[in-house]
Amino acid sequence: MDQPHIRNFSIIAHIDHGKSTLADRVLELTDAVADRDMREQVLDTMELERERGITIKAQAVRVLWKGHQLNLIDTPGHVDFTYEVSRSLQACEGSLLLVDAAQGIQAQTLANAYLAIENNLEIVPVANKIDLPQADPDGAAAELAQLVGDDPENVLRISAKTGVGVGEVLDAIVERIPAPSGNREAPARALIFDSSYDQYRGVVAFVRVVDGSFRTREPLRAMAQGTRFEAEELGFFAPTRQAVESLEAGEVGYVITGLKDVSKLRVGDTLTSAARPASDPLPGYKDVKPMVFAGLFPTDSDDYPELRDALEKLKLNDGALFYEPETSQALGFGFRCGFLGLLHMEIVRERLEREFDLDLLVTAPNVAYNIITPSGESVEVHNPSEMPAELERVEEPYIKASIIVPKEFVGPVMELNNERRGRFDHMEYLSETRVLLSYELPLAEIVLDYYDQLKSQTRGYASFDYDLIGFREGKLVRVDVLIAGDSVDALSLIVHRDNAYARGKALVERLRVEIPRQMFDVPVQAAIGSRVIARETIKAKRKDVLAKCYGGDITRKRKLLEKQKAGKKRMKQVGAVEVPQEAFLAVLNLDGGKR
């Protein structure tokens, strides 16, 4: 279709603000989906997404509305995927900014809205859920209008659930969002804004064609990574897959590449023709690096090969996932995995357990550290136990956090951020009652339980988003844990020097509770280097014998004994001490243990 009749748009919304429902209504209204095929939330394909109510992987759907081709580009809805969101936004000319009229703008929405504004996207503000009794359409409209610098009159008021106002949304897309304006004669360029993996067809790239056109069977090249392949099939989703001969400038669709490795085709890269390449790639490509790391160990060490295979398969669908083998003296063989953030970690863990039926032990997450050695070399460390004793300084990743709260919670949130080594940046009133707080925080301070704490301090009202802003020097030390005199690598942690004593003390107290009493007294110590900073003793058991055992119950008692023995085998033997696997998670909940 010619470019003046094409509109490419995305929907920016907070989780549960109705993005998927609106997408469903759009498909219905444009007859893209036959009623019998109509499932709730057509765009969310994965079972997991359905259950968690979030969208992990973006897709694009093409619909027709009053002679126009509308491409809805679905964006991931969470903080960990900011980069993917930014690429999805770059593939559009406009965005619907969808806000639940009962809840108002949330931090994440705000962050993505700013991202859209930075990308020069036309924003169409929409207040959703006006059918709810507690909805405040005027309040939401005022907030939206202030944010995008528009008149509250221009804020659309709809109910995606009942369908009220959805037609007007489609009209507004055609009227307000600009048509694409690529050069169809120029050498072909397309932005990869998402990819997935099909076990038969290989990597499938989702692209927005910016200039020129692409044809089936044409040899192509990814400009940043240099990957070459042939376009086995081009097409679009409507919402089922429809193959086409060519994709033209302005259009959105997919490319089946036949590539067997997703890491060869990264989001943000530019596709061009191998025969007639463009001279410059599209701007904005970044090699996203994992910032949060955790050890993944099979609960049953016999499952190690299954875990390895599962990670391999998962990586096919998740270019951002990083893993390398790790051997822990306490936990055996496993993998140190890198994630974009905490949600990414949770998703990977759940997929491993659900789709691959694995029982996993995930160690407390930590961030990546930059160690500057005395010789001036810089080493990235993903595991506290790798932190060398001799070092010049340590740098840790920092984030810029945006927190939106009702004004009465400003105090508690500031207190929390101060405890977490936060540096106040600024504060701004979004409305009379809602405040945006901006802080700079070490990433390490939010990877454990920050979000839980934030939610509980604000009775669930806070919304939170963050952006990485780089590495900064920190006064960090490694705290080791010794059980019965043996250092346990999987329990080491890196903390700020000022918190070391409190954290060490909390950790050994926690371990004293988590580790069952043994047949000997077991000292549990926290130490920095050779200096012990906290100590607890797990007192020895004084009785461990069955009351009676006669001829009639020898079998039963023997089976109990064998069960006790099997229980011992499931524990990790640290020196002479049996440590249950749960104890290794003690680090996770030092601050009260709500998990």
Place this chain on the structure above:
Amino acid sequence: MTGRVEHLYVHVPFCAHRCGYCDFVTAVGRREEHAPYVEALLVELALERELLAPELKTVFVGGGTPTFTESRALARLLESLPAATEVTVEANPETVTAELGRLLRRHGVNRVSLGVQSFRPHLLRTLERRAGPDDVRRAVYHLRDASFDNISFDLIYGIPGQSASDLDRDLSEALALEPEHLSCYELEAKRGTRFTYAHGQELAAQAETMEAYYERVVETLTTASYRWYETANFCRSEARDLRARHNLAYWSGSDYLGIGLGAVSTVGGRRSRNTARLSLYTGPLMRGARPAREVEALPEAVRRRERVMLGLRLDEPLPLAGVRGALDDAALARLERGGLLTRAPADGAAVDEAISLTARGRFLAGGVAAELIA
């Protein structure tokens, strides 16, 4: 009679009342069934007789409450059992009369195990026991009168509501009656009993208190010159060996024949358990056939594990000769370093070794066994 089994257990399931904590095979009331049951027992004994050695070392009549059995049926049973060096009958105190004492004595019984449990009335009520403290004293009097010189008490500690001073009172009242033998058990919450339903949480909550109670029991009884010869069993130290020889047979891994409802036998690497349903037991025996039973094969490895588990309950060294393949040598060394056991050459054997638990090791015998078995 060509067999080699020297230990016979006879189960008599009848009771006046089923106590809430009990999970033994019991049958309440049914006095009219006592005589037919005894006949069935005797048929089973005849069927299995060839397993028994010409001279038995021990016979143990347990229950249930064997002394609740209707007296003619009881007499018929006792007179039909083979003689043995030690013949024990279990009795509830309230069932012991002068006549019963004489009846037992007349039929070769030379040891009585009394189900005392406690001397404190409120605790006996909790346990749903019918006898009171006076019944115990009266029972001992009648038994001594019938010239029994080997009486054992069963005591239970850890009864919900039992204070440390209740325990002290129980122990001192028991000692005042000078029994030759004492078995002291911690009350267990056995799955599926009424008692566990009512008191399970209390029992779970008092686990740490029970450490102190157990230590108290051992300390009090050993101070009173009783020998702590098995985890839960004590006997007066005197020239006679007053250990329960029938039970010693279990703990040292000897073969035994069990007859009666739900009775277990271990003979020649095979363990079998009779059905626990009365009709399935007596029915076939009335026709001269064996009752239904479950059979469990005991491979050598399993028997070794059992020998370790049981042997570590005793105060005598466990010879390593027969169990070596079953042990984890690293654990053995670790436990020795930790002061829970010692290794020494076994008596009379210069080459082979035996292991003995230290006092602390004996309190942890279960954990030690779990760690030791490979």
